[in-house]
Amino acid sequence: MTESPAAVLVTGEDGVAELRLQRPPVNALDAAAQDLVAALARRADGREDVRALVVTGGDRFCAGADVREMAAMTGDDMALRAPSLQAFTDAVAAVGVPVVAALEGPVLGGGLELALACDVRVCARGARLGLPEVGLGVLPGAGGTQRLARLVGPSLAKDLLWSGRSLDADEALAVGLVDEVVEAGEGETAARRRAAGYAEAGPREVLRAAKRAVDEGAALPLAAGLALERRLFTELFAGPERARRMGAFAARRRPAGPAGPAGG
Structure with missing residues (x-):
């Protein structure tokens, strides 16, 4: 039996493509999954029929990187891996068309770093957003320190990095971390609606x-x-x-x- 890929790219006739994470139960991304997301983002960027992209994990966006995999790595291993770790979110940020994240459930660690690499974030109530890496003895390594500070300012970014605390949807909206809050279960629909509006607006x-x-x-x-x-x-x-x-x-x-x- 062939194992399902950790992420897939689905294209639609309306010009909106969907990059869907699918590594249950919480879409924690190991190195292979991160590399696959990067490859799919580059593929979406290269398609002339894609005018907007939605990044979604269904009802559980992404709880971060696969900590069990990282726990088995040495410092030398991570020194070799770190450039690819940042390339995973860089590839999403580099997609030339509008990229809209649909956030449900856990949006933590590498999951929030992935969301930060998107242009617009639609967040459903019940989601929790944070960078808890301090509790693991490390910093975010996929762009989180830089993109978070540019979005919410250095003071709040430091507070979130130092404390490891998470925000709910309404708190995230109040500080500018997300752009729209919808009811639980409606994140993907709202994100696709917004992406379709961008795709229809112009060339x-x-x-x-x-x-x-x-x-x-x-x-x-x-x-x-x-x-x-x-x-x-x-x-x-x-x-x-x-x-x-x-x-x-x-x-x-x-x-x-x-x-x-x-x-x-």
């Missing part, structure tokens, strides 16, 4: 350019960020999709009656 190249402008611009001085925006804007303006859409809009708004001033 794939505009979605990708907007993400680049924000993500790359955040690391630049303002003048350099404005230059990046200007370049992306002019590239899109020169494209056929802009001409088609603006032409259609202008045709619908063209005023009735003869052109030019009226005769007297």
Whole structure:
């Protein structure tokens, strides 16, 4: 009997793909599962028919990395593994189209690091979000310290890292860790609805350019960020999709009656 993969990529006709974790009971991700998630994220990014991506674990998003696997590793083992550990979340963050996380149940450790690598987080009541690695004698190693601080600020990030405490959905919304709270069991539906709205709003190249402008611009001085925006804007303006859409809009708004001033 063939064992089910730890994650799968499902594509839909509406332009929304779904990266689903499926390693029961709590989707704890071992090294092989992390590498698979990275590969699936890259695959989604390379597909022209994918205009948005939902990352979900069903009713239990992800309780983190597989601690039993890590407990058997030496420091030398982890020194070799650490770059791939960060590559797992980096691959999700690098997907050029909007990525929406559907958070239910435990969102802990590497699970929260995965959620932080997404663009938008929809969180169901009953979820718990935290980075409890301090209790295991380590830091988060898949981008958690950096992405968390950039999202909620350094003071709260340090508090969460030092204490290892978790937040419920409403607390996470209040501090900006998640973007929407829905009732338990509705996270995936709400995330897909949001992703479908992004996919329908405009061309794939505009979605990708907007993400680049924000993500790359955040690391630049303002003048350099404005230059990046200007370049992306002019590239899109020169494209056929802009001409088609603006032409259609202008045709619908063209005023009735003869052109030019009226005769007297």
